[in-house]
Amino acid sequence: MALLEVEDLQTHFFTEEGVVKAVDGVSFSVDRGEVVCLVGESGSGKSVTSLSVLRLVPDPPGRIVGGAIRFHHGDETEDLAKASEARMRSIRGDRIAMIFQDPMTSLNPYMRIGQQLAEVLEVHQNLRGDEARKRCLEMLEAVGIPGAASRLDDHPHQLSGGMRQRVVIAMALLCAPDLLIADEPTTALDVTIQAQILELIEERKEQMGVGVLFITHDLGVVAKMADRVAVMYAGRLVEQGSVDAIFEQPQHPYTEALLRSIPRVDTDGGRGRLEAIDGLPPSPAKLPPGCPFHPRCRYAEDRCRERFPERRDLELDGHAHQVSCHVPPKERG
Amino acid sequence: MGSYAVKRLLGLIPTLLLVVTLVFFLVRLAPGGPFDAERAAPPEVIAALEAKYNLDAPLGEQYLSFLGDLLKGDLGYSFKYPGRTVNEIIGMSLPVSMTLGFWAMIVALSFGIPLGMIGAIRQNTWKDTAAMAVAMVGISIPRFVLAPLLVLWLSLGLYLFPVARWETWRHMVLPVICAALPTMAYVARLTRGGMLEVIRADYIRTARAKGLTERQVVLRHALRGGLLPVVSFLGPGFSGLLVGSLVIEQIFSIPGMGRYFVEAAQNRDYTLVMGMTLVYGTLLMVLNAAVDMAYAWLDPRVKLS
Amino acid sequence: MSEATVDHVTAPEAEAGSSLWRDAWRRLKKNRAAVVSAVILAVMILGCIFVPVFGSHDYATQDLALGATAPSGAHWMGTDPLGRDIMARVFLGGRVSFAVGIIATLVSFAIGVTWGGVAGYFGGRVDSVMMRAVDVLYTFPFLILVILLQVFFANKDGAFHHLFQKAIGPFVTDATDPSWFPVFQINFVFAALGGISWLTMARIVRGQVIALREQPFVEAARSIGVGHTAIIFRHLLPNALGPIIVYTTLTIPQIMLTEAFLSFLGMGTQEPLSSWGLLASKGAEVMELYPWMLVFPAVMLALTLFCFNFLGDGLRDALDPRIRKD
Numbered sequence: 004m005a006l007l008e009v010e011d012l013q014t015h016f017f018t019e020e021g022v023v024k025a026v027d028g029v030s031f032s033v034d035r036g037e038v039v040c041l042v043g044e045s046g047s048g049k050s051v052t053s054l055s056v057l058r059l060v061p062d063p064p065g066r067i068v069g070g071a072i073r074f075h076h077g078d079e080t081e082d083l084a085k086a087s088e089a090r091m092r093s094i095r096g097d098r099i100a101m102i103f104q105d106p107m108t109s110l111n112p113y114m115r116i117g118q119q120l121a122e123v124l125e126v127h128q129n130l131r132g133d134e135a136r137k138r139c140l141e142m143l144e145a146v147g148i149p150g151a152a153s154r155l156d157d158h159p160h161q162l163s164g165g166m167r168q169r170v171v172i173a174m175a176l177l178c179a180p181d182l183l184i185a186d187e188p189t190t191a192l193d194v195t196i197q198a199q200i201l202e203l204i205e206e207r208k209e210q211m212g213v214g215v216l217f218i219t220h221d222l223g224v225v226a227k228m229a230d231r232v233a234v235m236y237a238g239r240l241v242e243q244g245s246v247d248a249i250f251e252q253p254q255h256p257y258t259e260a261l262l263r264s265i266p267r268v269d270t271d272g273g274r275g276r277l278e279a280i281d282g283l284p285p286s287p288a289k290l291p292p293g294c295p296f297h298p299r300c301r302y303a304e305d306r307c308r309e310r311f312p313e314r315r316d317l318e319l320d321g322h323a324h325q326v327s328c329h330v331p332p333k334e335r336g
Numbered sequence: 337m338g339s340y341a342v343k344r345l346l347g348l349i350p351t352l353l354l355v356v357t358l359v360f361f362l363v364r365l366a367p368g369g370p371f372d373a374e375r376a377a378p379p380e381v382i383a384a385l386e387a388k389y390n391l392d393a394p395l396g397e398q399y400l401s402f403l404g405d406l407l408k409g410d411l412g413y414s415f416k417y418p419g420r421t422v423n424e425i426i427g428m429s430l431p432v433s434m435t436l437g438f439w440a441m442i443v444a445l446s447f448g449i450p451l452g453m454i455g456a457i458r459q460n461t462w463k464d465t466a467a468m469a470v471a472m473v474g475i476s477i478p479r480f481v482l483a484p485l486l487v488l489w490l491s492l493g494l495y496l497f498p499v500a501r502w503e504t505w506r507h508m509v510l511p512v513i514c515a516a517l518p519t520m521a522y523v524a525r526l527t528r529g530g531m532l533e534v535i536r537a538d539y540i541r542t543a544r545a546k547g548l549t550e551r552q553v554v555l556r557h558a559l560r561g562g563l564l565p566v567v568s569f570l571g572p573g574f575s576g577l578l579v580g581s582l583v584i585e586q587i588f589s590i591p592g593m594g595r596y597f598v599e600a601a602q603n604r605d606y607t608l609v610m611g612m613t614l615v616y617g618t619l620l621m622v623l624n625a626a627v628d629m630a631y632a633w634l635d636p637r638v639k640l641s
Numbered sequence: 642m643s644e645a646t647v648d649h650v651t652a653p654e655a656e657a658g659s660s661l662w663r664d665a666w667r668r669l670k671k672n673r674a675a676v677v678s679a680v681i682l683a684v685m686i687l688g689c690i691f692v693p694v695f696g697s698h699d700y701a702t703q704d705l706a707l708g709a710t711a712p713s714g715a716h717w718m719g720t721d722p723l724g725r726d727i728m729a730r731v732f733l734g735g736r737v738s739f740a741v742g743i744i745a746t747l748v749s750f751a752i753g754v755t756w757g758g759v760a761g762y763f764g765g766r767v768d769s770v771m772m773r774a775v776d777v778l779y780t781f782p783f784l785i786l787v788i789l790l791q792v793f794f795a796n797k798d799g800a801f802h803h804l805f806q807k808a809i810g811p812f813v814t815d816a817t818d819p820s821w822f823p824v825f826q827i828n829f830v831f832a833a834l835g836g837i838s839w840l841t842m843a844r845i846v847r848g849q850v851i852a853l854r855e856q857p858f859v860e861a862a863r864s865i866g867v868g869h870t871a872i873i874f875r876h877l878l879p880n881a882l883g884p885i886i887v888y889t890t891l892t893i894p895q896i897m898l899t900e901a902f903l904s905f906l907g908m909g910t911q912e913p914l915s916s917w918g919l920l921a922s923k924g925a926e927v928m929e930l931y932p933w934m935l936v937f938p939a940v941m942l943a944l945t946l947f948c949f950n951f952l953g954d955g956l957r958d959a960l961d962p963r964i965r966k967d
Binding site for chain 1: 537538539541542543544545546547548549552556557561619634635636637
Binding site: 484613617633 | 777779784785786788790792793794898902905906907916924929933935939943946947950
């Protein structure tokens with residue numbers, strides 16, 4: 004059952020240089036116990052999408068100008084795009100929690116770990132003192148922090164990057180949220196630590212049945228974590244479907260190009276050549292007309308330069324699949 | 337922390353000794369003597385005066401006896417206020433200056449910090465513009481211009497406060513405002529800058545994502561980091577107030593250290609100059625050390641060593 | 642885990658080095674307060690240069706019969722009790738104030754940049770000794786020392802006065818002419834204020850240089866055998882220029898303020914010369930009777946400081962986009 008349904012989300016930034024459509028008509032959903040990976044280059048709008056769900060886009064200059072963010076919990080459904088600020092505060096950190104990219108900067112350097120954790124319990128469950136401390140300790144142990152009891156009184160700079168990210172994850176899970184948003188949670192970490200953190204998230208997902216919206220630009224992480232994948236390009240969602248379908252039968256030329264750019268030991272024994280995508284991603288302030296990918300697309304036709312392609316609903320491997328491209332794979336030369 | 341404080345304070349002694357030595361020789365090497373002004377005085381009288389204050393001894397001997405007296409806490413007799421010791425004069429004037437400085441700092445912080453916070457939180461609104469305009473006026477108008485203008489308006493025009501002297505709280509209002517305003521302006525600007533820097537930090541976004549109210553985000557998470565620049569300004573801020581008190585005390589005829597210092601310098605009152613320099617130096621250095629320790633206490637990443 | 646990421650697919654957009662300055666210039670031009678301040682300052686400086694030259698009154702000529710008069714057609718800013726024209730004195734005072742501000746700032750700039758540049762570039766023991774000295778000097782009661790220097794040494798026939806006479810001797814007809822004495826005193830102020838204002842500059846420059854030292858372009862210069870001096874002055878300092886410019890702009894009003902403060906206490910510029918601080922101090926004494934004697938120099942001084950501070954803020958916002966306001 005769907006936990007989060009984002010429909011036609013539009014988040015724009017109103018800058019001196021003009022309106023930047025950072026997110027422009029994005030629709031996707033996340034189910035309970037499911038990991039949906041949002042993939043795209045820097046500047047494709049994936050982080051803004053995730054911040055929009057929690058209504059944390061800095062305003063000004065950013066604003067959600069259209070669309071719905073339907074969040075189902077219990078028997079209720081509410082549209083977060085229209086919820087009051089007070090309602091949003093009671094959801095943030097409680098029903099929807101977020102893990103940020105850089106654990107070195109996402110913890111307050113002036114506060115003890117214990118205080119920062121306990122604060123979540125204080126705000127949402129009115130727990131203080133020993134009881135809160137006990138819960139924090141349990142959670143730190145659950146995310147695998149050795150000597151957790153002594154860590155509560157440490158400041159963030161006394162912990163390694165991996166440990167800090169565990170603290171951030173513990174903080175996010177304290178209130179047993181329904182939805183976890185992870186914005187590139189492993190990008191800033193060493194490779195071996197990355198794997199541990201990913202395993203931790205997966206393990207907690209399975210134990211708690213939490214839905215995960217996982218933002219990343221690392222296709223290796225996608226292959227490991229995702230149930231479903233949504234690919235963003237220049238503020239638009241260009242393709243989404245099951246992880247197998249995306250990797251095996253990509254429908255969009257951009258997805259196809261992305262996959263050709265990573266080494267794949269499994270299929271061709273590493274003999275194939277890696278290919279880079281020609282050209283540069285467009286500046287979000289100056290998008291080309293039509294399909295924003297057309298200047299870099301090897302299959303581009305006239306209609307691609309004129310209007311953005313409608314979304315087509317397909318079924319691949321028994322799963323729903325959507326793609327926005329004028330040129331079906333069969334017609335590509 | 338405690339042992340650091342002791343070490344830090346002991347470390348001040350060589351610097352202080354350096355300052356004192358420098359000033360000791362400076363005033364004595366300068367042309368002209370303390371009793372030149374009394375033109376009528378016959379040479380024998382001057383010689384007698386110089387003998388009385390040990391000024392006829394060789395410089396080295398004077399210096400050693402000065403250091404010896406200093407160790408005993410005796411700063412000697414003032415040249416220009418016969419019969420009064422430097423210790424007495426400092427004992428009388430220092431509390432006055434400290435009171436003025438204390439209240440000025442309190443006023444500067446309690447108005448400057450909120451002003452800067454308004455500027456940062458309501459960035460680019462009219463409130464921000466107004467707060468920063470006030471701050472800009474504060475740092476651009478010298479104390480000695482502000483003071484006469486306020487006296488002209490509030491004392492001579494509206495009869496709200498006395499023009500000068502230092503007796504009741506009503507006498508304190510104008511001097512404290514004049515001393516505080518430039519410091520307040522710096523505090524406001526630093527608070528705004530520090531808060532703006534911090535408010536964009538990732539950990540503030542984390543705090544928002546926890547579901548804290550904007551008020552909790554600012555007070556619990558942003559304020560501490562945002563005020564660090566203000567804390568490091570406190571050292572220079574205190575010395576600014578100290579120096580500012582020279583003119584404030586002059587203008588309002590306040591019997592504080594500043595007025596005595598200026599007079600002592602102009603009158604070549606060697607012993608008084610030495611005593612005052614020593615007090616100023618000690619005050620500044622101790623305050624600086626205290627500020628460093630406060631900074632380390634506020635920012636756990638800073639290690640004192 | 643795969644090292645391939647989507648970001649690796651595309652090359653980062655190349656940044657042109659000169660665009661930093663062009664962007665800064667563009668941002669500065671958009672800052673109305675800074676532009677207006679720069680224009681006012683320019684007008685003010687031109688005024689201080691030309692009004693004493695072309696004005697109809699001399700700053701020192703007395704007219705005791707006239708005495709103090711309010712602003713009028715003949716004397717736009719009025720006259721003082723000695724009948725001297727205030728406007729002539731205000732603009733001459735402006736010359737002195739600007740000169741003190743700019744020259745003393747240059748002195749502090751020269752010392753601070755050299756000290757900080759050397760400490761930051763060589764690092765290690767050199768750095769720790771040099772910066773330790775700065776730390777110690779920071780806690781010095783400097784203004785107190787300047788006052789003492791001013792009182793005890795900037796006097797007639799003192800050692801420094803003789804030194805000054807010797808220094809200008811070869812260039813002027815009579816160095817012992819008493820009219821050179823005020824000039825000597827002003828030079829003393831330049832040196833004293835410059836000498837105490839370089840500490841912060843040294844810290845800023847050192848910080849910048851340390852940050853830049855490890856950059857590839859410096860490594861490259863070193864690897865092809867460029868000498869220390871050339872690296873410091875040709876490569877490091879130009880790149881550290883932004884914060885240096887900003888701090889310099891903010892030092893000028895600071896020093897002008899200090900000079901005014903010293904003159905107010907009677908320890909800076911001396912009669913018959915004038916500076917804004919001296920004029921304001923004289924004006925404050927008689928403000929109930931002749932308010933124009935206080936108002937004009939005070940407004941000029943405050944306006945100048947105001948403009949320098951706005952310009953400094955504007956430059957900082959323009960040159961350091963990270964902390965700029967918008």
